Amino acid sequence: MQEILVMVEEKEYVKARDLLLKNNEVDIAEILEEILEELDVDAAIIMFRMLPKDVSVEVFSYLPSEDQVDIISGITEREISYIIEELDFDDKIDVLEELPANVVDKILEKTTKEERRLINTFLNYPENSAGSLMTPDYISLRDNMTVGEALAHIKKEGMDSETVYTCYVKEEGRKLEGIVSLRSLVIHDDNMKVSELMSTDYVYVNVYDDQEEVSEAFKKYGFLAIPVVDSEHRLVGIITVDDILDVIEEETTEDIERMAGVMDGSDTEYLDMGVFRHAKNRLPWLILLSVSLMITGSIIEQFEATLQQVVALTFYLPLLMGTGGNTGTQAATLIIRGLSLGDIELKDTLKVFWKEFRVSIILGIVLSAFNFAKIMLIDRESVQIAITVCASMMAVVIFAKLIGGMLPMLAKRLGIDPALMATPMISSLTDMVSSFVYLLMATAVLGISL
Amino acid sequence: MQEILVMVEEKEYVKARDLLLKNNEVDIAEILEEILEELDVDAAIIMFRMLPKDVSVEVFSYLPSEDQVDIISGITEREISYIIEELDFDDKIDVLEELPANVVDKILEKTTKEERRLINTFLNYPENSAGSLMTPDYISLRDNMTVGEALAHIKKEGMDSETVYTCYVKEEGRKLEGIVSLRSLVIHDDNMKVSELMSTDYVYVNVYDDQEEVSEAFKKYGFLAIPVVDSEHRLVGIITVDDILDVIEEETTEDIERMAGVMDGSDTEYLDMGVFRHAKNRLPWLILLSVSLMITGSIIEQFEATLQQVVALTFYLPLLMGTGGNTGTQAATLIIRGLSLGDIELKDTLKVFWKEFRVSIILGIVLSAFNFAKIMLIDRESVQIAITVCASMMAVVIFAKLIGGMLPMLAKRLGIDPALMATPMISSLTDMVSSFVYLLMATAVLGISL
Numbered sequence: 001m002q003e004i005l006v007m008v009e010e011k012e013y014v015k016a017r018d019l020l021l022k023n024n025e026v027d028i029a030e031i032l033e034e035i036l037e038e039l040d041v042d043a044a045i046i047m048f049r050m051l052p053k054d055v056s057v058e059v060f061s062y063l064p065s066e067d068q069v070d071i072i073s074g075i076t077e078r079e080i081s082y083i084i085e086e087l088d089f090d091d092k093i094d095v096l097e098e099l100p101a102n103v104v105d106k107i108l109e110k111t112t113k114e115e116r117r118l119i120n121t122f123l124n125y126p127e128n129s130a131g132s133l134m135t136p137d138y139i140s141l142r143d144n145m146t147v148g149e150a151l152a153h154i155k156k157e158g159m160d161s162e163t164v165y166t167c168y169v170k171e172e173g174r175k176l177e178g179i180v181s182l183r184s185l186v187i188h189d190d191n192m193k194v195s196e197l198m199s200t201d202y203v204y205v206n207v208y209d210d211q212e213e214v215s216e217a218f219k220k221y222g223f224l225a226i227p228v229v230d231s232e233h234r235l236v237g238i239i240t241v242d243d244i245l246d247v248i249e250e251e252t253t254e255d256i257e258r259m260a261g262v263m264d265g266s267d268t269e270y271l272d273m274g275v276f277r278h279a280k281n282r283l284p285w286l287i288l289l290s291v292s293l294m295i296t297g298s299i300i301e302q303f304e305a306t307l308q309q310v311v312a313l314t315f316y317l318p319l320l321m322g323t324g325g326n327t328g329t330q331a332a333t334l335i336i337r338g339l340s341l342g343d344i345e346l347k348d349t350l351k352v353f354w355k356e357f358r359v360s361i362i363l364g365i366v367l368s369a370f371n372f373a374k375i376m377l378i379d380r381e382s383v384q385i386a387i388t389v390c391a392s393m394m395a396v397v398i399f400a401k402l403i404g405g406m407l408p409m410l411a412k413r414l415g416i417d418p419a420l421m422a423t424p425m426i427s428s429l430t431d432m433v434s435s436f437v438y439l440l441m442a443t444a445v446l447g448i449s450l
Numbered sequence: 451m452q453e454i455l456v457m458v459e460e461k462e463y464v465k466a467r468d469l470l471l472k473n474n475e476v477d478i479a480e481i482l483e484e485i486l487e488e489l490d491v492d493a494a495i496i497m498f499r500m501l502p503k504d505v506s507v508e509v510f511s512y513l514p515s516e517d518q519v520d521i522i523s524g525i526t527e528r529e530i531s532y533i534i535e536e537l538d539f540d541d542k543i544d545v546l547e548e549l550p551a552n553v554v555d556k557i558l559e560k561t562t563k564e565e566r567r568l569i570n571t572f573l574n575y576p577e578n579s580a581g582s583l584m585t586p587d588y589i590s591l592r593d594n595m596t597v598g599e600a601l602a603h604i605k606k607e608g609m610d611s612e613t614v615y616t617c618y619v620k621e622e623g624r625k626l627e628g629i630v631s632l633r634s635l636v637i638h639d640d641n642m643k644v645s646e647l648m649s650t651d652y653v654y655v656n657v658y659d660d661q662e663e664v665s666e667a668f669k670k671y672g673f674l675a676i677p678v679v680d681s682e683h684r685l686v687g688i689i690t691v692d693d694i695l696d697v698i699e700e701e702t703t704e705d706i707e708r709m710a711g712v713m714d715g716s717d718t719e720y721l722d723m724g725v726f727r728h729a730k731n732r733l734p735w736l737i738l739l740s741v742s743l744m745i746t747g748s749i750i751e752q753f754e755a756t757l758q759q760v761v762a763l764t765f766y767l768p769l770l771m772g773t774g775g776n777t778g779t780q781a782a783t784l785i786i787r788g789l790s791l792g793d794i795e796l797k798d799t800l801k802v803f804w805k806e807f808r809v810s811i812i813l814g815i816v817l818s819a820f821n822f823a824k825i826m827l828i829d830r831e832s833v834q835i836a837i838t839v840c841a842s843m844m845a846v847v848i849f850a851k852l853i854g855g856m857l858p859m860l861a862k863r864l865g866i867d868p869a870l871m872a873t874p875m876i877s878s879l880t881d882m883v884s885s886f887v888y889l890l891m892a893t894a895v896l897g898i899s900l
């Protein structure tokens with residue numbers, strides 16, 4: 001790869017192209033990305049235009065959309081039309097979605113009326129819906145075909161279909177009647193009927209279903225493809241498993257980022273995102289957290305008199321707040337992940353409560369004992385302080401584990417994304433509670449009046 | 451589903467079975483799980499034994515392994531042998547791995563010598579290696595076959611193969627020569643040679659590669675199956691995409707849990723894990739964090755005199771520590787995810803540093819301004835305190851974003867899992883630094899000598 005970059009930099013394009021073509025199309029796309037990033041757009045465009053036509057279309061489909069737009073801007077209209085025409089339908093829609101409207105119009109002018117209508121329909125499905133993921137290029141059969149006729153049909157249409165491994169049997173009026181796998185066609189005799197082989201209790205998704213539901217179905221059933229139907233149960237497209245791998249990745253990233261208090265939802269990569277956009281994505285939670293941390297500050301302020309008399313109390317404040325945050329985050333993370341995988345459901349709320357309660361007792365005892373020893377033996381503070389800190393710790397750990405376990409469940413019940421109930425949310429709550437519990441207990445145990 | 455549960459509870463097994471059989475095998479497995487969980491093992495075993503034999507094998511393969519062991523314990527040896535024999539090879543290995551050794555021995559006694567040797571080889575591949583995921587049931591072809599001969603071969607062998615959609619062309623000595631898709635066989639003429647259609651620059655994995663590398667390859671290239679070869683490039687098995695969906699889920703869960711300071715690595719579901727095991731998984735980080743929080747406490751102790759004189763300083767300690775933790779966590783999470791998706795690489799270290807630095811300046815300014823206004827207008831504290839808090843906040847945000855961005859990169863360079871550099875680690879570091887910076891600045895600005 002480094003070698004190719006050097007060649008391109010030294011303008012030895014033909015040598016670079018020959019070396020480039022020794023790679024798989026996915027890898028060629030990766031090297032072009034690298035050229036775009038390390039060198040410049042012009043060099044990448046030159047290399048792209050030097051690829052054989054059929055290779056260039058495939059390579060184009062593997063480029064990230066920002067890079068596709070860069071390439072498009074540097075090639076001729078005829079080249080653009082060729083690429084768009086040759087792309088698989090679902091990739092075509094993805095590219096058209098990213099291009100500026102005037103470029104899209106120019107491209108659509110050159111397509112047939114039928115194709116234009118289809119593209120417009122697909123462009124109008126909401127982002128992240130099954131409709132936005134599907135392709136209309138599938139093999140469709142009739143139930144009265146024989147296996148031999150079906151295989152002949154696949155031989156004719158198979159080149160342009162997204163997959164040939166699952167075929168769809170349609171009634172008059174485009175209603176989906178059943179599905180049949182190519183495996184089943186290939187291993188059965190030529191004169192059997194498709195109707196004898198097709199399965200009619202297939203799983204399908206609706207065109208407006210969210211992509212998360214679609215990926216759940218793939219994970220649950222292990223399909224290679226899933227049919228997408230409209231409200232009248234007409235087959236409008238199919239979604240294949242390779243597109244779902246991207247969806248799973250995207251959804252997980254969104255979850256993980258939300259759990260850390262980063263709001264984005266676009267699939268722009270970290271390095272491609274501008275500094276202001278990064279700041280904007282992170283600010284809302286930080287401001288909210290500032291407010292909650294101020295409240296924690298005000299709670300502490302109420303105990304000014306206590307702190308004034310025993311400043312040593314302050315030294316253990318981070319310990320209690322931090323332990324609350326950490327134990328709560330552990331519970332919340334496990335529950336959020338369990339909910340998103342379907343391992344935990346709403347009906348398990350009591351089980352979660354009971355489990356977290358018992359776990360918190362064990363952890364509370366161990367952590368309190370550990371800290372009691374440290375406070376007495378190393379810090380050599382009074383036994384009153386040690387008792388205050390450890391009793392508060394017990395209370396804080398129990399509270400944190402329960403709130404960490406219950407808040408995601410509550411969010412789920414209210415239809416809010418449980419991922420929002422992770423670290424930032426949990427630790428602000430535990431901060432408030434732990435400082436309050438600790439200082440209240442200190443005031444009581446140390447017998448200091450407020 | 452609820453209906454079936456009620457029928458089973460009322461011992462109306464036949465009615466329950468008939469209703470059960472209206473479902474897809476995946477769903478039947480789910481309902482059996484529910485019966486095991488809500489009712490008891492015996493009821494689940496009765497229902498399982500009432501399923502038609504072929505259905506029962508498939509249902510069995512979809513059960514989680516703990517439930518498989520439960521079912522196995524309640525059925526006859528003959529039934530066990532039947533199920534094991536009929537399972538797909540990779541599912542068979544998964545089941546055998548979970549069963550107690552004496553049961554495995556009994557099952558192996560009944561298999562042929564050849565099969566027993568193969569099973570033992572597969573059982574010995576390390577957990578999480580490509581070898582532990584693969585199956586030896588694939589279609590293998592010779593390069594001198596015609597398409598017609600290849601299809602006839604697939605017709606004969608296709609029933610027992612994990613997939614027929616990618617076929618593997620082997621030389622003498624089991625060396626993998628090329629791969630050819632069923633699509634390509636089906637759309638080409640019967641008298642073409644396999645050697646003309648096969649692709650020889652296929653992607654493969656080694657039998658000892660980690661499952662994470664395997665899933666990367668699937669995500670990158672969008673395959674349905676990938677060949678697994680040994681050190682002499684002999685084809686030993688294949689891995690199909692449906693098994694990879696589970697791997698991706700498992701790896702992501704491990705990452706997410708590590709990021710929250712939970713150490714487990716098994717794929718036991720939350721609700722199925724015992725309380726002590728939960729406590730054990732969470733304790734190591736909590737103890738470590740206790741120590742770091744104690745250090746933070748000691749840092750604060752050094753400023754006892756300052757705090758004694760201006761107790762108000764304590765009220766803003768949570769704000770600074772919390773903001774440090776939150777901003778650092780955001781950066782760390784984005785970088786960890788970026789590294790795990792391959793969007794960010796080690797060579798991007800400087801870019802990450804520069805981006806986080808600029809983001810932190812923006813966020814630092816906004817947060818400081820917001821807090822300055824609040825301290826002056828609402829708290830009505832002195833301007834010295836406001837300046838101290840806001841200047842410290844600026845420093846803390848910059849430090850937190852940089853440490854959050856750089857620690858995961860450093861971990862990666864050292865070969866440590868970057869996921870360990872998330873919330874707990876980052877917030878302990880920022881806690882120490884923020885309390886130190888804040889109190890030092892307070893001491894300076896307020897002109898109080900230590």
